[in-house]
Amino acid sequence: MRLFKGFFIVLAGLFIFITILSLFIPSKLMVTRDVVTNAPAGKVFSEINNLHNWKHWQPVFINDSAKITFNTGADGVSNFCEWDSKGKKNTVTITSKSNQSIAAVLKRSGETDVQNTISILPLADSNQVQAEWNVLIRLKWYPWEKFYGIFIEKISGQGYEDALNSLKSYVENN
DSSP: OHHHHHHHHHHHHHHHHHHHHHTTSOSEEEEEEEEEESSOHHHHHHHHHOGGGGGGTOHHHHHTGGGOEEEEOTTSOEEEEEEEETTEEEEEEEEEEOSSEEEEEEEETTSOOEEEEEEEEEOTTSSOEEEEEEEEEEOOSOHHHHHHHHHHHHHHHHHHHHHHHHHHHHHHHO
């Protein structure tokens, strides 16, 4: 019985230590990726401005394009889409637009919303533009989620980089 009690105290102490340690890990994470393209800013912006055009370059949309439902407005621009992936409903909604950027929210049932901003920035003294994708991820206070946050940049960053490289390839070749 004494061994069991000692084991329980050590286990409880370890859990408290890990919980306190996780409180020092930020609750907001920013993942940023960019790519430089040899295409006009207007052409690049037209690809990100309309979700229906994302099927040309966004790997998720290319792979699941048959299952994606787009909501197209009277102007012919799609600002909302939804699809099912691995038994969960996903939606992307463009929440705001400016001359050079869009803001979108990715919602996946059972998960925290992910804020996305894609900006098109002309480079000085050049015909090139930089496409930059910023992703803001909010983590809950749970220790396991905070520790997962340490690795999320490496896990999800490659997907954003692949999407931007695909965008670059598409706008330069079409």
